[in-house]
Each structure stands twice: as C-alpha cells, then as structure tokens.
Amino acid sequence: MIIEEFQTDRLIMKSTKKEDTTFCLDMWLDDEMGKYLSDPPRDKAGDTYLKWKEDIEIYDGCYYFIAISKETGEYIGACSTVPSEDNKHWDLGYSVHKKYWKQGYGTEMINGLIKFCYINGGRKITADVAKENAASNALLRKLKFYIEKESTFKKNGTDIIYENYTYRLDLN
Secondary structure (H helix, E strand, O other): OOOOEEEOOOEEEEEOOHHHHHHHHHHHOOOOOOOOOOOOOHHHOOHHHHHHHHHOOOOOOOEEEEEEEOOOOOEEEEEEEEEOOOOOEEEEEEEEOHHHOOOOHHHHHHHHHHHHHHHOOOOEEEEEEEOOOHHHHHHHHHOOOEEEEEEEEEOOOOOOEEEEEEEEEEOO
16 A cells, blocks of 8 residues: 655654655765665766666655645655565665754654554564664654664765664564
C-alpha cells in the first residue's frame, strides 16, 4: 500500500515528488546538515543523485516523505522508511533542515513514521546513527529505541568512516 500523505500535529508528511528533491539534496549533501549521513559531499555527488531525482516518484522499495509545516507551508525535513519483504521490520532515515533544529520536528517526524510503519504491519523499527551524532542519538533514546548493534559505515565519496549504532524499537 503506497500512502501519499499523512499528518502529525504540526506537519504534513507527503510522498516526495520531483519538485521536492532539490530541498532534500540540499540537506543531505550539505557539509553541516549531511555530516553524519552516508551521502557524499556535494562535489562528490554523481549520477546516482541525478537518477534519484528523476525516479523519485517510482516506488523502489523505499517510502520517501517530505515534511512540510502546516502553519507556513515551508519544508522542514525529509524522511524515509524501507520495509522488509514481510513488512514486519522497517528501517528509518530522517533529516531536519538546520533552520528547524531543536524545535521538536525530528521527534514529530519519527513518531509519524512509527505510526505509518505500524499501520502497514511494522513490528520492529531500526535506524542507523553515527555515534558522533549526539542529537540524533538523544532523539532515538528519548523515543525508547535501544541499541541493537554497533558497526561502521563509510561516507560515500570520502575516506571518512563513522562508528554507528543500529537502534531498534519493538512495537506490540
């Protein structure tokens, strides 16, 4: 089931369209906002990102959402979730534009995604976070996620390797 839109208290969460992709890439490829993401720096982003922009409206096993303020209509952030084949395990990704950091939008986006996953059969949710990303680690702990495992990932287009946690939330 592909859902086009859902809402939280302050946000409209809609399926990402071509016209939203520049905002997403501006966050993900930004040196500050994308620091702890696996996405490369802007100057190393290649054809993969151009293809993603063109193909965003074709479902490829990942649900991409853009978060828009109900009050102002401004883009706040972006998030995604990928279900397992049986829809029981869902993996999350999220980012909030730095203009909106420390305003509760990350919490609201993730809570909205948790509900989306649960309605669609999700009973286990995971999210990978760089150990150095203090804000994201605190956010997931606040939402009752626990560390399931530790590993590393390499930031694409660089030699940077981050240690990371895979957080998990079990739903009843």
